[in-house]
Amino acid sequence: MLAFVLLLTMLLAAALADPFSDKDAYKHSPPYYPAPEIGRVPTDLRWRAALKVAQGMVANMTLLEKVNITTGTGWEMGPCVGNTGTVERLGIKSLCLQDGPLGIRFADLITTFPAGITIASTFSRQLVRERGAAMGRENRRKGVDITLSPVVGPLGRHANGGRIWEGFSADPYLAGKLAAEAVTGIQGQNVMAVVKHMVGNEQEHFRQLGEWQGFGFKDLKQPLSSNIDDRTLNEAYLWPFADAVRANVGSVMCSYQQINGSQGCQNAHILNGKLKEEMGFQGFVMSDWLAQRSGVASVLAGLDMSMPGDGLVWADGVPLMGYELTRSVLNGTIDESRVDDMVTRILTPILYLSITPTDPNFSSWTNDTTSYKYYGAKAGGNVTVNRHIDVRDQYTTKAALDGANAALVLLKNEKKTLPLNPTNIGNLNIFGIGSKTGPLGAVCGENMQCSDGALIEGWGSGSVYPTDYQSPYDAIKERASKDNITIGGTTQSWGNLSNVEILSAAADASVVFVLSDSGESTGIVDGNIGDRNNLTLWHNGDEVVKAVASKNPNTIVVVTTVGPVNLEKWIDNPNVTAVLLTGPAGDFGGRAAASILFGDIAPSGKLPFTIAKNDTDYIPLTTKIPEDGLPQDYFTEGTLLDYKRFDENQVTPRFEFGYGLSYSNITVENLEARYAFPSIPEFLPTPFAPSNPNKPKNAFTPHANESVFPSDIDPLNKYVYPYLNDTSEIFSNETHYPYPEGYSSEQSNSTNINGGAVGGNPALWLSAVYIVHSVSNYGPYDTGVVTQMYIAFPQDNDDLKTAPRQLRGFERSELKVGERQGILYDVQWRDLAVWDVKLQSWRVQRGEYKVYVGHSSRDFVLTTSFTLK
Numbered sequence: 001m002l003a004f005v006l007l008l009t010m011l012l013a014a015a016l017a018d019p020f021s022d023k024d025a026y027k028h029s030p031p032y033y034p035a036p037e038i039g040r041v042p043t044d045l046r047w048r049a050a051l052k053v054a055q056g057m058v059a060n061m062t063l064l065e066k067v068n069i070t071t072g073t074g075w076e077m078g079p080c081v082g083n084t085g086t087v088e089r090l091g092i093k094s095l096c097l098q099d100g101p102l103g104i105r106f107a108d109l110i111t112t113f114p115a116g117i118t119i120a121s122t123f124s125r126q127l128v129r130e131r132g133a134a135m136g137r138e139n140r141r142k143g144v145d146i147t148l149s150p151v152v153g154p155l156g157r158h159a160n161g162g163r164i165w166e167g168f169s170a171d172p173y174l175a176g177k178l179a180a181e182a183v184t185g186i187q188g189q190n191v192m193a194v195v196k197h198m199v200g201n202e203q204e205h206f207r208q209l210g211e212w213q214g215f216g217f218k219d220l221k222q223p224l225s226s227n228i229d230d231r232t233l234n235e236a237y238l239w240p241f242a243d244a245v246r247a248n249v250g251s252v253m254c255s256y257q258q259i260n261g262s263q264g265c266q267n268a269h270i271l272n273g274k275l276k277e278e279m280g281f282q283g284f285v286m287s288d289w290l291a292q293r294s295g296v297a298s299v300l301a302g303l304d305m306s307m308p309g310d311g312l313v314w315a316d317g318v319p320l321m322g323y324e325l326t327r328s329v330l331n332g333t334i335d336e337s338r339v340d341d342m343v344t345r346i347l348t349p350i351l352y353l354s355i356t357p358t359d360p361n362f363s364s365w366t367n368d369t370t371s372y373k374y375y376g377a378k379a380g381g382n383v384t385v386n387r388h389i390d391v392r393d394q395y396t397t398k399a400a401l402d403g404a405n406a407a408l409v410l411l412k413n414e415k416k417t418l419p420l421n422p423t424n425i426g427n428l429n430i431f432g433i434g435s436k437t438g439p440l441g442a443v444c445g446e447n448m449q450c451s452d453g454a455l456i457e458g459w460g461s462g463s464v465y466p467t468d469y470q471s472p473y474d475a476i477k478e479r480a481s482k483d484n485i486t487i488g489g490t491t492q493s494w495g496n497l498s499n500v501e502i503l504s505a506a507a508d509a510s511v512v513f514v515l516s517d518s519g520e521s522t523g524i525v526d527g528n529i530g531d532r533n534n535l536t537l538w539h540n541g542d543e544v545v546k547a548v549a550s551k552n553p554n555t556i557v558v559v560t561t562v563g564p565v566n567l568e569k570w571i572d573n574p575n576v577t578a579v580l581l582t583g584p585a586g587d588f589g590g591r592a593a594a595s596i597l598f599g600d601i602a603p604s605g606k607l608p609f610t611i612a613k614n615d616t617d618y619i620p621l622t623t624k625i626p627e628d629g630l631p632q633d634y635f636t637e638g639t640l641l642d643y644k645r646f647d648e649n650q651v652t653p654r655f656e657f658g659y660g661l662s663y664s665n666i667t668v669e670n671l672e673a674r675y676a677f678p679s680i681p682e683f684l685p686t687p688f689a690p691s692n693p694n695k696p697k698n699a700f701t702p703h704a705n706e707s708v709f710p711s712d713i714d715p716l717n718k719y720v721y722p723y724l725n726d727t728s729e730i731f732s733n734e735t736h737y738p739y740p741e742g743y744s745s746e747q748s749n750s751t752n753i754n755g756g757a758v759g760g761n762p763a764l765w766l767s768a769v770y771i772v773h774s775v776s777n778y779g780p781y782d783t784g785v786v787t788q789m790y791i792a793f794p795q796d797n798d799d800l801k802t803a804p805r806q807l808r809g810f811e812r813s814e815l816k817v818g819e820r821q822g823i824l825y826d827v828q829w830r831d832l833a834v835w836d837v838k839l840q841s842w843r844v845q846r847g848e849y850k851v852y853v854g855h856s857s858r859d860f861v862l863t864t865s866f867t868l869k
Helices: 002-018 023-027 044-059 065-072 116-120 125-142 171-188 209-215 231-238 240-244 266-276 296-301 323-330 335-353 394-407 472-483 499-505 541-549 586-597 645-648
Strands: 096-098 194-196 223-228 249-252 284-287 409-413 428-431 487-491 510-514 555-563 578-580 632-634 667-673 769-779 784-790 806-815 819-828 835-836 841-843 847-854 862-866
Touching: 023 632, 044 335, 065 323, 065 335, 065 819, 116 125, 116 171, 116 394, 125 171, 125 394, 125 806, 171 194, 171 231, 171 240, 194 240, 194 266, 231 240, 231 835, 240 249, 249 266, 266 284, 284 335, 284 541, 296 323, 296 335, 394 586, 428 472, 428 499, 472 487, 472 510, 472 586, 487 499, 487 578, 510 541, 510 632, 541 555, 555 586, 578 586, 632 645, 667 784, 667 847, 667 862, 769 784, 769 806, 769 847, 769 862, 784 819, 806 819
Parallel strands: 194 249, 223 632, 249 284, 428 487, 428 510, 510 555, 555 578
Antiparallel strands: 409 578, 667 769, 769 819, 784 806, 784 847, 835 841, 847 862
């Protein structure tokens, strides 16, 4: 215990002086044991009922049955990317876990939804919830029980981070609010959501040892360590996870890389201390696929489910849990009560969400109608594995289309170029590789590891295979025919672009589709190992734009991108009169672009990130391996992410966070701040003491002789079982397991000041201030309208200084011409709080808070203030 106190004191001292003055202090993560048990915080009646049933089920399970629930059956050893074991005796079937963030991975006849970063640009809680519900609806119909979505890690620290398109935004407030809506939408369809990846998984470079050694980085000795100071961890990277927990998310996925020197899936400070204790998380922690790198240490640190079941290597059938967990309980290394908690945490949200597992009607491993039941072992006979059920319907289609339409951001519109006027345009020529589907079709490679046509999505485990996709060219051609406009053009992007110039000169207007792609470091696309090498447009896009604009004074550029891109080579060109931007928009990205170009729908999206003038204004990736082979990534920028960094450093961006033009005239008026309570406290009140989980007594006592394979089972190759081959395996030569520093098996009889309920201390979520104003649409178009509210905190205390302004409210309204609507932002206590490293708790400072309302993080129409005394 003394060692823990000394380490914590060292971390606090370093953080107070200068968060990274002693960098060695951030190569260590403090211990937190034991894993807090489920049922220690108050929950709603339905959750408590589910918990009671789950406890009863667990009490009537044998040890091996419990282990079977906690461990996947192995890669390709079931129809889904993750499949748990069963307890047939109690009617517990295998759970199907499937990616992911924008639809159902590896399935046919499904919808490809707009990516997370795309739907975030709508700034719409409703559209995000409807997208989540539509995704849940299709997952349910395919037989998926648990969908690996939404994503708030990566948060978006790096502009060129490979997977930022899967998440929502680098702003924790926006990401958190949207994550909560996604969870609510998904889980409302009797499918469990999984919020991921916790935490600090901000780049693909060096996230996994074996993966990056396989890319040729032989000097790598350990995965990257994300070294995050205490305040930044709480105010930025953990923030949106708390929103998801508050929304009753069923599961949280831990990450691949290290966090302050401790592997993400065995980091007790994060999983036990922050997630289960302070946030009061009542669901279960699952590993990312092969992110678990230890057995006992991970279990003690809070990991509840191992996926896909294989341990250190893909598809070898050798687990870190499974029979190893059985052995660890039987030899006394892990107490059975820890396993009981793991299983109870898994079963409770299943019961709470009324998930009734059914046999999935698709296979992740083959498109054939019949194949092996256990594909990885090539065993199980010739059975039906794909029923080819079309799970799309009017609701899911509408959710995807509405999201794509509302996501388009209008960056530039000189001379009222847009919407296109058919009275002035007889022919329209379209350019760029991004305008058409590539030669291989919409599904252009495994996990979409490709970029030879229009950008539908990024690549990796977060991708899906589009069933029906209409390219921008085809969508525009179909729409233009209604106005008798002739469509032509070329996708030529390299070599002598004189033909591009000739075609552009012959058109009344030209549209250029350019793109930038990225993905997971499961493969290399055009030399990019997940993370983008730079922020330049792909496929010579800059030169194509310049060639088109050199001959046509009415050039429109449509940018489809996974994140920020550099537009400086042509953005000020007077012939580039209009620019639209969207994230990967899935099935309906082409149709949405056509609708906006022709004015069938007015653009209403807002940038969920900042577009800089200089690439050096962004936080660079860690791409070099030091001599010791241990890459360290120090988050020295603290909480100053995206627009906060630009504001603090007084750097002028090209287009700021929240920016987006409209076809209509929008007016914001009548701003007022109102206190929700006469007095808003500075500190959190003491929460209630932990509740007694009231667990029933176990009906079975583990016995060594019951742990071996039953005689009627012929083990499948590579399948992960809970059974041992022989009882002699129970005890090894080790006489005592080397428990981690600070380990204890005794549950605390007190509650952390920041905890006490699901989502944390209940006071965090109380309304503190209401900000109200009105917004009007004076036309000439009916349109979606996004308003944003930012707050500047007091800056008197040097230890508690914050960014100049922080987003603390946003609202999207659908307004017809002449319509006016009142807007209310509910500012909660946590929205005004900062993390005080001395107190190890949240604190709302005394002083003046300035309020800014407008159209972006820099375009403010109204200001007011309120004072806390």
